[in-house]
Structure formats: structure tokens, C-alpha cells
Amino acid sequence: xFLERLPGIGEKTANxxxxxxxxxxxxxxxxxxxxxxxxxxxxxxxxxxxxxxxxDLCEICEDRKRNHDQIxxxxxxxxxxxxxxxxxxxxxxxxxxxxxxxxxRVGPEDIHIKPLLNRIKKSKSLKEVILATNPDMEGEATAxxxxxxxxxxxxxxxxxxxxxxxxxGLPMGANLEYADYMTLRKSLENRNNx
Amino acid sequence: xFLERLPGIGEKTANxxxxxxxxxxxxxxxxxxxxxxxxxxxxxxxxxxxxxxxxDLCEICEDRKRNHDQIxxxxxxxxxxxxxxxxxxxxxxxxxxxxxxxxxRVGPEDIHIKPLLNRIKKSKSLKEVILATNPDMEGEATAxxxxxxxxxxxxxxxxxxxxxxxxxGLPMGANLEYADYMTLRKSLENRNNx
Numbered sequence: 001x002f003l004e005r006l007p008g009i010g011e012k013t014a015n016x017x018x019x020x021x022x023x024x025x026x027x028x029x030x031x032x033x034x035x036x037x038x039x040x041x042x043x044x045x046x047x048x049x050x051x052x053x054x055x056d057l058c059e060i061c062e063d064r065k066r067n068h069d070q071i072x073x074x075x076x077x078x079x080x081x082x083x084x085x086x087x088x089x090x091x092x093x094x095x096x097x098x099x100x101x102x103x104x105r106v107g108p109e110d111i112h113i114k115p116l117l118n119r120i121k122k123s124k125s126l127k128e129v130i131l132a133t134n135p136d137m138e139g140e141a142t143a144x145x146x147x148x149x150x151x152x153x154x155x156x157x158x159x160x161x162x163x164x165x166x167x168x169g170l171p172m173g174a175n176l177e178y179a180d181y182m183t184l185r186k187s188l189e190n191r192n193n194x
Numbered sequence: 195x196f197l198e199r200l201p202g203i204g205e206k207t208a209n210x211x212x213x214x215x216x217x218x219x220x221x222x223x224x225x226x227x228x229x230x231x232x233x234x235x236x237x238x239x240x241x242x243x244x245x246x247x248x249x250d251l252c253e254i255c256e257d258r259k260r261n262h263d264q265i266x267x268x269x270x271x272x273x274x275x276x277x278x279x280x281x282x283x284x285x286x287x288x289x290x291x292x293x294x295x296x297x298x299r300v301g302p303e304d305i306h307i308k309p310l311l312n313r314i315k316k317s318k319s320l321k322e323v324i325l326a327t328n329p330d331m332e333g334e335a336t337a338x339x340x341x342x343x344x345x346x347x348x349x350x351x352x353x354x355x356x357x358x359x360x361x362x363g364l365p366m367g368a369n370l371e372y373a374d375y376m377t378l379r380k381s382l383e384n385r386n387n388x
Contacts (some may be wrong), residue, residue, distance in 0.1 A: 034238060051378055086375030089350040131388060147388055155271045156348045167363035167384025169287040172376040174365070176273040181280030188282060190361025190384060194325060 012157070038102060044086060048094040048119065050112050052077055060084075060092055067091045069127040073116065074145060075099050083132075094119065094146040100142040108145055116146070119155055120161075135168055244289040246271055246305050254278075261285045263321040267310065267340065269293050269328060269357065277326075288313065293327060294336040297354055302339055310340070311347055313321070313353075323357040329362055 002149035003014040021029065045051070046058035049071075053059070060066060070091030074080050075098065083089045098111035120126055131146060134138035143165055150163050170179060179187075197208040206280035215223065239245070240252035245338075254260060264285030268274050269292065277283045292305035303360070314320055324341060327333035337359055346359055364373060373381075 012316065044300065071316040074370065076371070081381075082370050082373055082375070082378060086378050088375060088379040130382070130385060134368065134370055136367050139370050143388065163388050164385040165388035166381040167361060167386060168366060168381070169361035169363035169384065171365050171368070172374065172380060174328065176268065176276050176326065176328055177270070179276055180366065181276070181282060184276060184280050185282040186366060187360040187362070188322060189323070189385070190363065191324060192361060194337065194357050194359035 035042075045160065049093045050092060050097060050115065051080060065090075069123075069125050070130065071116075071120075071126065071128070072130040072132050074132050075139065075142070079132065091128075096142070099138045100145055101138045111142075113146060117149055120150070120153060121157065126159075126161045128164060131163065131165045135166070155188070195305045236283050241286045243289060244309065245274060245287060259284075260275065263311075263317075263319050264322040265314075265320065265322070265325050269333065269336070273326065273328075285322075285370070289331065290327070291334045295332045296340055305336075307340060311343060314344070314347060315351065320353075322358060325357065325359045329360070 003009060003017050006014075013194050014102070024032070041053050042054050044054065044056075046053045046061055048056060048061045049143075051058040055062075064188070067090050071094050072083065072089065073092055073094045073096060074083070075096050077095055077097075080095060083093075093153075094112070096111040096113065098106055100106060100108055100111065120129070126172045129146075129150060131143040134143045147163055149161050154160060154176060167177060167190055168183070169190050170183060175181075176184070197203060197211050198205060199263075200208075202218050203211070236248050237246050238248065240247045240255055242255045243252060245252040245254060248255075259387070261284050265288050266277065266283065266285055267288045267290060268277070269290050271291075274287050274289060277287075280375055288306070288310045290305040290307065290310075292300055292301060294302055294305065297340055310346075314323070315318045323340075323344060325337040333353075348354060350387070361384055362377070363384050364370070364377060
């Protein structure tokens with residue numbers, strides 16, 4: 001059965017879903033099936049930032065109210081959604097769709113780094129690139145690789161913009177007692193005047 | 195049975211511990227019992243920082259190699275142990291033994307804030323106080339209260355030292371996808387040049 005093959009869905013949930021579908025009217029079922037067929041054909045990458053979109057540009061890149069001089073680089077669309085759900089960021093994004101991960105044979109060419117560099121070459125008023133890859137080994141390596149590429153780009157273009165990385169430290173609501181020492185060390189290094 | 199009253203120990207574990215104790219020799223048992231009796235009578239507060247100690251001063255306050263011009267203020271000895279386990283900090287501490295928590299009727303007078311201020315009054319070369327209370331409501335309120343007290347102290351003593359707070363942000367190994375928006379917001383605010 002197809003439902004059982006979906007991630008996180010076992011036999012019991014699959015049965016429950018199947019019985020729910022059986023209770024739907026035929027027209028509802030057709031609509032649902034069509035939506036599934038359309039999912040892949042209608043979903044495209046945004047031509048600028050590689051977010052998912054049904055048009056050429058995603059909603060964020062099309063939004064004139066957002067700050068187009070600030071680009072946050074994330075590994076996946078799910079990370080982008082995290083920022084958007086928080087309503088904490090007014091700039092735009094660039095989605096890499098992956099991370100440099102030599103153990104799994106993912107190199108810089110396999111993720112959307114080149115389009116990022118091309119995009120920045122064309123941009124005239126860029127002020128900041130925020131490297132928001134995950135705070136682990138591969139995310140860190142990816143951020144460092146992109147940082148070096150951007151520094152070279154700055155030199156060759158004779159332009160300047162900030163390159164920043166998300167702050168590391170204690171997450172909100174954390175308990176020092178249970179914090180790992182790497183996080184504690186970061187929170188000490190990144191302490192702020194108060 | 196006494197063992198069952200210990201935190202985190204249920205009936206089964208209590209039985210297992212009891213059977214283990216039964217297997218010990220009488221002299222081992224007596225030694226163990228004496229250690230428990232001594233625990234309370236021998237353990238004192240360090241006269242300077244309120245860490246636990248068997249002497250007047252704790253090992254950290256007595257250590258001449260540590261930086262006595264940098265004081266980290268923590269809520270509990272367990273937090274101090276977190277820092278010490280990491281081997282990431284060379285300064286000394288001040289343990290509040292609590293936090294300001296009006297809902298549970300804990301005010302500034304109920305924790306060791308006054309001894310901290312007295313201690314700082316006597317110090318001649320203090321360079322920094324790091325407020326390392328937990329990143330939650332009560333910890334934040336406690337840090338703010340102490341900050342204000344320290345600012346007044348600075349004015350009245352006509353001296354100067356830094357007051358800092360641990361950095362907040364993404365913990366190491368975190369995944370942006372699952373980060374709460376408060377933590378994401380902090381990691382954006384606290385982003386660093388990279």
C-alpha cells in the first residue's frame with residue numbers, strides 16, 4: 001500500500017488514513033488525487049533564491065517590502081520556513097538544497113553555491129550575507145567554503161558587504177546544568193555587554 | 195525504606211541498591227554510613243563564593259592560577275560544575291543558591307546577592323562580572339536585578355568593570371528546522387562577523 005511507504009507512517013496510521021479516504025466522496029477523492037499529481041509538476045524552484053514556488057519567483061523574492069540587500073543562506077526550505085514562521089527576519093534568502101558533506105560525496109558543485117555567487121555578482125546594493133547553515137560539522141564547513149568564495153568575489157568585484165554567521169550560545173529556556181560544554185564555551189565566547 | 199525516598203529512585207532501583215548493600219562487608223557499610231553522616235556536617239559554603247567546600251575557601255577560590263579579576267555569577271553549584279567540567283573558564287565564581295522568583299516568594303534578599311556586592315566592594319582589580327543565570331524568565335530577571343545593583347555600585351565606588359551576559363543563540367549541533375523562534379531570533383540578533 002502506498003500510504004505505508006510515506007515517512008513516519010506505519011501500518012496502523014496507514015489503515016486509519018485509508019479508512020478516512022474511503023469515507024470521502026468520489027469528487028473529493030479525485031480532487032485530492034489531482035493535487036498529488038500536480039504537486040511535482042506545479043512546484044518549481046524560485047529562479048532567484050531556489051525556494052519552492054508555483055511561479056518564476058517565490059513570494060519572498062517578489063515582495064518589494066522586504067530588504068533585498070540582505071541575503072540569508074540556508075541549507076533547506078524547511079530552515080527558511082523556520083525563519084518565516086518566527087516573523088523575525090525581513091531580508092531575502094538563498095536555499096542551497098544541501099550542504100557540503102564529503103563523507104556522503106556531496107561537494108560544493110552539488111549544491112546551489114554557484115547560483116548564489118552569480119546572483120551576488122549581479123546585485124548592486126548588497127549589504128550583508130548571513131550564513132545560516134546548521135551549527136554542526138558539515139554546516140560549519142559549508143559556511144566556511146562560502147565565506148572564502150565570497151571574500152574572493154569581494155576582491156575581484158572591488159565591492160564590500162558584510163559576511164555574518166548566526167550567533168551560537170545557549171538556546172532560550174535552556175538550563176546551564178544540562179548544557180553541553182561546546183555550547184557553554186560558545187555562550188562564554190559570545191557573551192555580550194549587559 | 196530510606197532509599198526509595200531519594201529523588202529519581204523508585205521501588206525497583208531501591209531494591210537493587212538494598213541487595214547491593216547487603217552484599218558489602220560490615221566495615222564497608224560502616225564507612226558508607228559515616229560518609230553519609232559526615233556529608234552535612236563537613237560540607238560548608240566557601241566564605242568567598244558560596245561553592246561547597248570542606249574548608250573555609252573552595253578549591254577554585256584558593257587556586258592562585260585562576261583569574262581572580264573575573265567573576266561568573268551562577269544560580270547553583272551544579273551550574274558551576276557544568277563550567278568546570280568543560281574546562282572552558284579560568285576565572286572564579288559566585289553562587290547565588292537560587293534565583294529571584296516572585297511567584298515562589300523568592301526575593302533578592304533570599305539569595306546571595308548582598309555577599310556578591312560586598313565582595314566586589316572589597317575587590318580592587320575586578321575587570322568583569324559575567325551574569326550566567328539561566329536563559330529563562332527568572333534567570334533573566336535575576337540578571338537584570340544584579341546588573342542594576344552593580345551599576346549603582348560602580349557609580350558610588352567610582353570604579354569600572356565590565357558586566358556581561360552569556361551569549362544566546364543556537365546550541366551546537368542544533369538543527370535550524372527544529373529551533374524555536376525565540377532562539378532563532380536571538381541567533382539572528384547575536385550574529386557575528388565571519
